[in-house]
Amino acid sequence: MNGIEKIGQYFLLMGRVFRVPDRWRMFWRQMSKEMGKQGLESILITLIVSVFMGAIMTLQTKLNTENPLLPAYSTGLVTRDCILLEFSSTILCLLLAGKVGSNIASEIGTMRITEQIDALKIMGVNAPNYLILPKILAFVTIMPVLVIFSMFVGILGGYLISFSGIISPAKYIIGIQYAFEPFYVTYSVIKSLFFAFIISSVSSYYGYYAYGGALDVGKASTNAVVNSSIIILLLNVLLTDILLV
Numbered sequence: 050m051n052g053i054e055k056i057g058q059y060f061l062l063m064g065r066v067f068r069v070p071d072r073w074r075m076f077w078r079q080m081s082k083e084m085g086k087q088g089l090e091s092i093l094i095t096l097i098v099s100v101f102m103g104a105i106m107t108l109q110t111k112l113n114t115e116n117p118l119l120p121a122y123s124t125g126l127v128t129r130d131c132i133l134l135e136f137s138s139t140i141l142c143l144l145l146a147g148k149v150g151s152n153i154a155s156e157i158g159t160m161r162i163t164e165q166i167d168a169l170k171i172m173g174v175n176a177p178n179y180l181i182l183p184k185i186l187a188f189v190t191i192m193p194v195l196v197i198f199s200m201f202v203g204i205l206g207g208y209l210i211s212f213s214g215i216i217s218p219a220k221y222i223i224g225i226q227y228a229f230e231p232f233y234v235t236y237s238v239i240k241s242l243f244f245a246f247i248i249s250s251v252s253s254y255y256g257y258y259a260y261g262g263a264l265d266v267g268k269a270s271t272n273a274v275v276n277s278s279i280i281i282l283l284l285n286v287l288l289t290d291i292l293l294v
Contacts, residue, residue, distance in 0.1 A: 059254050065177040066185070066253075079183035087149050087184070088191030092198070098144060099137070099199040103206030106131055111215050124216050125224020128207045130233065137199040138237035139285050142192070142244035146277040150252040153184055154273035157256030158266035166257070181253040185246060192245035193238045200234065236292050243288060244281050251277045 070076035106128045114123065157180060160166050169176040204225055211221040252273035259269035 058258070059251075062177055062181075062254055062257060063250060065175060066181045066250075068175060068178045068182075070178060070182065071175065075179075076183060079179075080187050083183050083187035084191050086152075087188050088195065091145060091148060091191075091195060094144070094148060095141065095195050095199050096202055098141070099132075099202040100206035100209075102136055102140070103128065103132060103203035103208075104210035106136075106203075107207035107210050107221070108215060121217065121220040122224035122227055125207065125221040126227050127224075128221075129204060129225040129229075132200055132203040132207075133233040133237055137196050137203060138240040138244065139281065141196065141199050142241060142248065142281055143278055145192075145195075146248045146252075146281065147274050149188060150248045150273050150277050151270040153249060153252040154256035154259070154270040155266055157181070157253055158259030158269045161257060161259050162262060162266060177253075177257065181250075181257070184253060185249040188249040189242055189245045192241045196237055196241040197234070200237070239292065240285065240288050243284055247280050247284065248277045251280065 107124060110127045111124045114127075157166075160180070166176045166180070169179065207225075208218060208221055211218045255269040255273040255276070256266075259265050
């Protein structure tokens with residue numbers, strides 16, 4: 050199957066996904082379950098990665114901008130803008146594409162090869178709507194929360210490393226407050242909504258069409274992560290050009 054056919058198949062699947070659920074009670078139950086699985090289970094990795102990225106950004110910025118013409122608070126300013134503009138949206142979503150995306154693809158793929166999806170069809174259930182819609186809406190809903198949490202923790206990580214003596218904590222605080230642009234937060238949240246949709250929908254697509262055996266589920270999971278990451282990087286350039294330029 051070539052790329053054009055896959056794109057068409059993807060949009061046809063999404064057309065079946067975005068239908069009115071037959072049973073709203075079941076839908077909300079599934080969605081809350083997915084929010085816990087995709088959101089709460091991603092908090093720890095978000096916390097760890099954000100703290101260390103904030104710390105390493107502060108160290109690298111300070112060590113590579115040793116210039117008497119630069120104000121001391123510029124380290125905090127650069128760290129803040131890097132975290133707000135790119136790390137807490139784009140880089141975090143690339144990391145979660147590996148965790149959440151592979152999980153979605155393998156879960157749906159396993160249901161496909163064990164014929165659970167075929168059983169749902171026989172019972173008259175719209176399988177894409179029942180299985181995929183809660184996953185997409187749950188991840189799109191929880192992703193902005195993870196992004197804002199990552200922003201806070203990343204900046205906190207830079208503040209904590211400032212006590213090592215690399216920079217004055219007071220100067221760091223001045224830097225993260227200087228010329229703050231609130232739209233940067235909005236910009237990252239908007240990007241995260243698009244990225245969350247890409248991760249969940251593309252991963253669901255590869256899992257849904259994972260015919261074969263266990264090896265094919267692994268291939269579907271790999272393809273989901275790789276293709277989601279590529280689309281995120283391309284979309285990042287497009288959204289940045291639209292929202293910031």
